[in-house]
Every structure is written in structure tokens, then in C-alpha cells.
Amino acid sequence: ILIPRMTAAQRTAIPCPATGLMVYQNDGDTGFWYYDGTNWISISEIRDLVFERNGTTIRQKEYYDTDDFIIGNDSLPQNGVAITNKILFFNKSKAAFRSGQLSNSKNWSPDSIGLASFAFNITTKAKGKYSTAWGQGTTASGPKSTAFGYQTKAISNQSTAWGNLSEASGTESTAWGYNSYASFFATTAWGYYTEASLDLSTAWGDYSKASGLSSTAWGAFTEASGTESTAWGDNSVASGEKATAWGQGTTASGTRSTAFGYQSQATNNQSTAWGKNTLASGIKSTAWGENTTASGENSTSWGGWTKAYGKYSMVGGYKTKAPSAFEIVLGANNTNYTAIDTFVWNGNDRLFTIGNGPSTTNKRNALTILKKGTIGIGSVTNPTYALELPQNSSLAKGHGRAYAWDTYSDSRVKFLQKPINYGLDELMKLVPKSYIHHSSTFEDGVLSISDEGEHTIGLIAQEVYKIIPEAVQKPEDESKDLWSMDYEKLIPVLIKGMQQQQETIEDLKEENKTLKQQLQNVMERLDVLEKK
Structure with a gap:
């Protein structure tokens, strides 16, 4: 059988070719071609089949060590050439697999393909060794890195980026969510606009930032910037080393400080603030409750609106x-x-x-x-x-009561003992008075006398001071204190006065006795005279 020979142009110019028509093309892709009713199919390579069936397995027949594999294009992408296409291929030299769609992109060029890497979907890029990129516009450029989602980037060794616009640039870092950034060693950023920017830090939630070494920020708008610090909740900030801030709007800025609750602040080393609007600003201070302040070193403030x-x-x-x-x-x-x-x-x-x-x-x-x-x-x-x-006439304020009140009076502690010089003469000079005793206080060096008072009797301290000063307490500063009386001190004077009075009485009694005896003697003599 002689098959018609012709050029490619002649073949394609045949009007309405019959299904099954076969020709031999002698230019371009030379070989046998047949028309399947819709398209011209080349069958010149049937004698060199690439695949074969082996039981239930379809496998490549030969060139296992060198052949690449592609569907959707006639060759693999080349360096420096941006392509737009939907293709699937396996790059044998790099043991790399690609599947999806490129749009004017060089992401699947050999210089952008990592050894044993895997990239799927739209304009993804897996440049790192053993890296994986899924989604749209994702980039896994670090060794053993993984990027999933939309425009995520896993840049460093063993980094992972998931979600939307997240970036993991630190070694062994992980970024999940929307616009999350994990930029240092073993950092983790999860959520919405979270950022973990120093080694071993973790940020979770909404706009949370962990910028301190081994720090942790959880919640919304939290920030942990101190080494090994922790911030939890809403707008909490832990900036001190090993500091902890929990709740809403709390701040722990001192080293090893702790702030819990709402708007609480622990601003000094090892300080603790709990509750609402509390402030512990002193070293090792503690503030608990509502609007409490502990600003002194090792001070403690409890309750409401208290201040230490x-x-x-x-x-x-x-x-x-x-x-x-x-x-x-x-x-x-x-x-x-x-x-x-x-x-x-x-x-x-x-x-x-x-x-x-x-x-x-x-x-x-x-x-x-x-x-x-x-x-x-x-x-x-x-x-x-x-x-x-207090100097107050009220029973509940200025008076005291007891069953007994003892006063020390031991001879062993009383030196230079001698009789007092005071006595009846001094007592006779005292002027007992009745008066209205008003309550009073001192305010800024001014004696304030109230209208209330009590009718009573007694002595006037200033008058007694001129006679028996030991019974009076004279104030060092009359703008701050009142004169006062120690009525007990008058007891020895009263005793001495009574003794003096008793001596006078005894003298008078003796004198009276003598006079009576003399009178009796006179009477007896008168009787004798009258009898004569």
C-alpha cells in the first residue's frame, strides 16, 4: 500500500478529509498522520511508545533517570521566560512537581524550583529544598518550608505560612491567618495582623504582637515586648522582662510584674496590680481592687481608691x-x-x-x-x-471609763525623795470655778472652739501653773495644743494641806485643853475664896 506523501501545508489544506484518512508528512514533524473526524493525529511515534501497561500499573518504558513529564505544554518552563499557561509537570532533575496555572510568571522556571519541592494552583512558588506551596501567589522559598493560601510566604528554613498574606521569615517559624508575621527563630503568629518578631515568641488573635524573646501575646491588640513576657486579653501590654498582663487594657512594664483585670498597671519590678484601674508603681508593690495605688516600695493597697x-x-x-x-x-x-x-x-x-x-x-x-x-x-x-x-465634752468622744486605773508608784524607781513644800497655803490660793467647757480642735495652727459645751466645775490650768506648776501640762506650742491639768498631782498637796490643818487642829486642841485646865484651876480657887 502506498500512502500519499505531502507537506504539512498540503495536509491541512485537504478539504473535508474523510475520517480515517492517512497520509505521510515529509516536512516538519515527519511521519504518518491520520484524521480522526475532528483533528489530524500523528502516529509516527507509535513504534516508540513512552508508556506501557504492567498489570494494573501504567509506567514509563525507559529513560527513567532523565525524562521529565509535562501536560499542557510541549516543554518545561525555561529560566528568564515568563509564561501564561495551565500545565502539569514533573521535573526529574529536581524531583519537583508542579500543577496549576501561571499568569506571566517565572515561578516555575528551573531557578525557582527547589529540590523535591511541590507547588499547586495559581502562580505558586516552591523555591526551597523540600518546600511546598499551595493556593494563589504563595511562596515557599526556605528549605522544608510550606506556604498555603493567598500570597503567603514561607521564607526561612522549616517555616510555615498559612492563610492570606501571612509571612513566616524566621527559621522554624509559623504564620497563620491574615497578614500574620513570624519573623524570627521558632516564632508563631496566628490570627489577624498578628506579629511574632523575636526568637521563640508567639502571637495569637487580632493585632497581637510578641516582640520579646520567648514572649506570648494572645487576644486582641495585645503586646508582649519583654523577654519571656505574656500578654492576654484585649489591649494588654507586657513590656517588662518575665512580665504578665491579663485582661483589658492592662500594663505590666516592670521586671517580673503582673497586671490583671481592667486598666490595671504594674509598672515597677516585681509589682502586682489586680482589679480595675489599679496601679502598682513601687518595687515589689501590690494593688488590689478598684482605683487603688501602691507607689511605695513593698507597699500594699487594697479596696477602693486606696493609696499606699x-x-x-x-x-x-x-x-x-x-x-x-x-x-x-x-x-x-x-x-x-x-x-x-x-x-x-x-x-x-x-x-x-x-x-x-x-x-x-x-x-x-x-x-x-x-x-x-x-x-x-x-x-x-x-x-x-x-x-x-480629744478635748470634747461629749461622752462618746472626750470621756473614758474603766473599772480601775492604776498608777505606777514604786519606791525603787523614785530617787531623791523629800517632802513637798506645797500645802495649805497653796490650796488656799487655788480658785475652784464653775464654767461651760466647750469642745475644740486645732486646724492649721488655729484653735477652733465649737458652740457645744458642758457645764462643769474645776480649776484653770494657767492659774494653777502659777501656784503648783507640777500639776499642769503646759503645751510646747499653744497653736497646736491646749493647757491641761493633772488633778492627781493635787492629791499630795491636799494630803499635805490636811496634815498641816490637822497639826493646827491638834495644837488648838492642846491649847484648848490647857486653857480648860487653867480655867478649872481658877474656878477652884474662886470656890475656896468664897468659902472663906
């Missing part, structure tokens, strides 16, 4: 303040004062206070103890005596 300013100070309750070092305040609305020292012990500063003020405009103390040991009750906030009650 002094070193080692502690406050609890409502709107209490401890301005001096080592001070403790409990209760509510204690009175204000200016501390002498917020860092070291000073005897004239307060040690312990119980506030019982009903409001910020009516601050009060139920008890005030100074570091030197003096105790003030009620409105006595700067006591001079070991125990001092």
Missing part, C-alpha cells in the same frame, strides 16, 4: 491613704497629713490608723498610733501622750 505611698506601707478599705514608711491604714476616709519620711522610720509619723470618715469632705480617724508609741483616740491625730482623748 510609703515604703512597706499598707492600706485597706475605702479612700484610705498611708503616706509614711511602715504605716498601716484601715477603714474609710482617714485624715490627711504630711509625712515626715516616706522611706525610713520616723517616730513622729503615723504607724497605725483606723479611718471612720463618712466622706472625702468629712475625713475622720477612730484611732491614730504614732511610731513613737503615742495613741490618739478620735480627733486626736497627733497625740502627745501615750493615750490621748
